Amino acid sequence: TIKPTPSPTNELTDAPTPPPPTSGSYYAVCGSSTGICAGDELQASSSDLHEVRCCSDVLISGWEKRAGCDVWGESNIPACHTGKTWVEANDLCANVEGRLCTRAELFDDCTSNSGCKMNDHHIWSGTAVTASEPTTSAPAGSPTPKPTDSPTIKPTPSPTNELTDAPTPPPPTSGSYYAVCGSST
Numbered sequence: 200t201i202k203p204t205p206s207p208t209n210e211l212t213d214a215p216t217p218p219p220p221t222s223g224s225y226y227a228v229c230g231s232s233t234g235i236c237a238g239d240e241l242q243a244s245s246s247d248l249h250e251v252r253c254c255s256d257v258l259i260s261g262w263e264k265r266a267g268c269d270v271w272g273e274s275n276i277p278a279c280h281t282g283k284t285w286v287e288a289n290d291l292c293a294n295v296e297g298r299l300c301t302r303a304e305l306f307d308d309c310t311s312n313s314g315c316k317m318n319d320h321h322i323w324s325g326t327a328v329t330a331s332e333p334t335t336s337a338p339a340g341s342p343t344p345k346p347t348d349s350p351t352i353k354p355t356p357s358p359t360n361e362l363t364d365a366p367t368p369p370p371p372t373s374g375s376y377y378a379v380c381g382s383s384t
Contacts, residue, residue, distance in 0.1 A: 224328035225285050228305035231318035240302065241321055242328045245285035250317045251276070252310040253297035262297075265309050272300065272310030279315035288323040299325035 227249040229236035243249060254270040255262060262271035276295045283291065285299075292298050300310055302324045311318055 226302040226305075226324045226326045226328060227321035228302055228324055229318075230305075230320050230322050231311035232306070232308050233311070234318040234320075236319060236321065238306075239321070240306075243285070243321070243323075248282040248284060249288070249323045250315070250320045251280040251283050251288040251291050252300060252305075252313060252315075252317065252322045253292035253295060254300035254304055254309060255297040259296060263313060265307075265311070268304065268307055268309035270300065270304055270309050272304070272313050273297070274310060274313040274315040274317055279317075281315075281317070281320070283323070285323055289325070299323055302326035 224242050224244055227241045227243045227247070229239045230250065230252070231237065241247075241249075252272060252274045253276055254272050256270055258264075258271055259273070262273040264271045273295075276291060276297070280288070280291055289299055300322070303326075304310070305322055305324055310322070
């Protein structure tokens with residue numbers, strides 16, 4: 200089976216559960232809902248470099264369980280780990296009896312403020328990007344030469360003296376959006 204059963208069974212299988220894939224794309228999620236990259240995620244190649252925080256379904260001494268979370272999380276495992284590939288991150292968590300947190304656990308802040316000053320950085324998740332979700336590439340190094348036909352949703356960084364034909368529309372209150380941070384460092 201690809202996923203372990205929820206509890207041990209007495210049924211024998213022909214082969215052990217295979218290890219997770221070591222290549223492909225995985226989500227890297229902003230380290231905190233209050234971080235500079237809040238609400239942001241990347242669909243990153245397993246060879247990209249991101250930060251490491253780990254989760255555990257059982258109590259590990261020194262790890263914290265945040266309100267609203269079903270897991271314990273930690274960043275200092277036992278040192279801070281930045282700039283790691285997905286395989287390195289996965290191995291680091293496994294070596295301390297943990298695992299990479301899921302995309303949902305990271306969005307739920309289950310490891311935010313757990314040390315290593317990674318709240319403003321993208322953290323590897325154990326959630327693979329599915330084939331139905333295209334992998335995004337890194338943003339271009341410079342802006343496009345021509346403006347787009349439609350306005351951006353993001354407001355200007357500071358007020359302007361220019362008048363517009365209509366009031367600023369309210370931000371959307373529902374839906375799914377992908378946001379990309381300007382830097383992975």
